Amino acid sequence: EPEVTQTPSHQVTQMGQEVILRCVPISNHLYFYWYRQILGQKVEFLVSFYNNEISEKSEIFDDQFSVERPDGSNFTLKIRSTKLEDSAMYFCASRRGPSYNEQFFGPGTRLTVL
C-alpha cells in the first residue's frame, strides 16, 4: 500500500541553523500539506501546496518557513533560522485530488532545536 514517507525521523539542530525536512508524498497525489505538533499539544496546520504554489498558510508559517517541490517526488519544508520554539513533530500529508477528502499523513520528523 503506498504511503507518505519522511526523512529524517529525528533532526537535532542548533538554534539559528537552517533545517530542511523532506517528504515523499504518495505518487499520484496532487495536494500536499505540512502540519506540526509541539509536544503535548494539538496538531496544527502550517501550509498547503498545490500546482507548485502555496494555496493556504497559517499564521505560524511566517517568513522563516518555505516549502518547495524541487522534483516530481519530493516536498520539502525549510526553516531558515530555527528557534527553540520550533521544536516539534512535523508531519507531511498528501491528498489525491479534488474529489478525494482523505489526507494521508507521514510518520513525522521530530525536530529538536538546542
Add this chain to the structure above:
Amino acid sequence: DAKTTQPPSMDCAEGRAANLPCNHSTISGNEYVYWYRQIHSQGPQYIIHGLKNNETNEMASLIITEDRKSSTLILPHATLRDTAVYYCIVRDSGAGSYQLTFGKGTKLSVIP
C-alpha cells in the same frame, strides 16, 4: 469550520464496541464530519467521513444524527491497537485547500 466538542478520554474493554461521541451543533449544511486518529505521536490516520448518511468502512462506522448536530464513531470490536487519540473534525468540502483543524480529541484507552 464548525466547532466540535469531544470527551477528553474514554475507556473500552478489548473486544467490545467503542462508541466515541462528537458534538457539532453549529454544523452547516455543506460541512462534512471527518474522523482521524493518532496512535502515540505517529502521523494522524484517516478513519471515515460523512455528510448526513451513516457510513461504514473496514475500520469503523459513523452514525450522524438526523439534525446533524452530533455524531458517533463506532469501532465494533476494539483491540489494544485501537488505543489512540480520536479527532472529530468538521469542515466544508468545498472550501479552500482542505486543511484540517485538529482539536484535543478523545483519548481512547482499550483495556485488556
